[in-house]
Amino acid sequence: MANESETEISSLGEFGLISELTRDFKSVNKSTELGVGDDCAVLNYSGDSGKRTLVTTDLLLEGIHFDLTYTPLKHLGYKAAVVNFSDVYAMGGVPRQITVSLGISRRFTVEHINELYAGILLACEHYGVDLVGGDTSASVTGLLISVTCIGEADEGSIVRRSGARDTDLVYVSGDLGAAYMGLQLLEREREAGAGQADFQPDFAGREYLLERQLKPEARRDVIAELKKLGIHPTAMMDVSDGLSSELLHICHDSNVGCRVYEERIPIDYQTAVMAEELNMNLVTAAMNGGEDYELLFTVPLSEHQKAEQLTTARLIGHITKPELGSCLVSRDGNELEIRAQGWNAFKPQQQ
């Protein structure tokens, strides 16, 4: 517990902590073109060839990010790799290499770790990525996975969070909230089955929710379609912490506001049914659930005609001047200020 003169980390949250820690830091190498604060760092190791190297890293901890009572190790490995690939695509790049570090407590056997690795290697194969290194250690409690991904991009195809401009159109790929609902479903069945050895969870008709939670994919097809249509987004990021949180990142970093329309938020039928069954607000789940790994991006108004042809993403709103703030426009026309209610790993959780 913190003394009076000390600051609890939960009071800052993850983004506040990172900004506090890196505030005074200045880069000294000319190969560092972009440091902390986007989906990836951008490095220039190519001289004048116009290629850039992207670097991103994600940490997954047992008991915080995953629960092995309902997460198969192979799926976990696949997801640990894919969430990093997603960050590289979200910068307009292509993932090429990963390193994987594992901390492994004594309850895991070689066979367990082989399962985990089978998932990592499957993701690598599927996305054309090479596993090039890592570190492996015993851990005191539980499993931890730290993945770093290296990608490449042409200088001109890199999309940062900071390029959105007033009147740009806001798009999001796929649909939102399903991974969150998948997690709610898994938690409910875990609780229902607690202590019963022969318990059979009931997932019929909810396969999509489970897939979104347990085996997400990175949207390289969206990047391919943007390229095919000749659309260059002005800002882009992947939706990992929830649409609200990501919209606020883009608006903050681009110094703009936005209007996003409730009726345009893409939501799958199974997500809606599950929200009703759990008596949860569907739009809140879609805006704040997180772990969607969809791509959120902005397109200049002048490219509207090209963007209308997108089959993988949907127009959900537009960028405004910063003084208009960031709002969700409800079906009845009310403007609700968007607040980041994305998941804060440092917030004390109710058990």
Add this chain to the structure above:
Amino acid sequence: MANESETEISSLGEFGLISELTRDFKSVNKSTELGVGDDCAVLNYSGDSGKRTLVTTDLLLEGIHFDLTYTPLKHLGYKAAVVNFSDVYAMGGVPRQITVSLGISRRFTVEHINELYAGILLACEHYGVDLVGGDTSASVTGLLISVTCIGEADEGSIVRRSGARDTDLVYVSGDLGAAYMGLQLLEREREAGAGQADFQPDFAGREYLLERQLKPEARRDVIAELKKLGIHPTAMMDVSDGLSSELLHICHDSNVGCRVYEERIPIDYQTAVMAEELNMNLVTAAMNGGEDYELLFTVPLSEHQKAEQLTTARLIGHITKPELGSCLVSRDGNELEIRAQGWNAFKPQQQ
């Protein structure tokens, strides 16, 4: 505990586990020049410019790799960064960027993490490295630090573990065993002070051992001297798991044997005094203690005259044909087979 059909990880150890996991993996990207199995992966993102990108990663876990009862957080941050820089120098490269991921349990405050970061940033400043990203999360228990370092090297200056040849000379920088003796000293004083609030540990005259354990440096001065003298080592790696373990890596990867002479193993006076005080075998400590972060390298016999001028490293033996095995030649002329007794994090520890 493992069933009969399952395999305990401790039975393979870290290197066995990695080799089991990555056995069937083939790289698909032409930018991947060297994957798992050396101090760094070697990537080519430079086209034909002859530059290479190096990647290495290390995981440090509380309760496994460090004990915060005697490790100041600032020192820990410094060390977490430096051990990665050491891997880049050990390939003949220069570290340029790092990412730092942290898992932080609830007993840590913002002030604690600021201390840790102050150490990381001090190391970055000292070695000219940029902090470009990371991930930060709550953890269920303790602190974990996952660092990935990106470096660069000219294609021609990269040194792998696999290039040692029969008759090459074996050199090691600095001295060995001091970090291990520092750890023994810290552990002894921790036990002596257990439960005593006003206990003052006695470290007088042992400052060097503490420094080697708590605040190691990466030997970029050795790399600079090699360059100045025009010496290009045939094989090189840093001594993190102990000289025995690293010699066996070079001999295995280069398909050679070696003779290393006990009387030539560099050992500091404080290390020798401490070993005697603790009634430990000094040579065993120097050969197997680990965490020295010195550079072990081989030089062709033809460069002997240049290598004689080295002030940062010392000749300790020579490379032989593989059928002669890897041996330590004792002071009385006996040949003792070198076995890796380096630290195995997966081995059940006596508490």
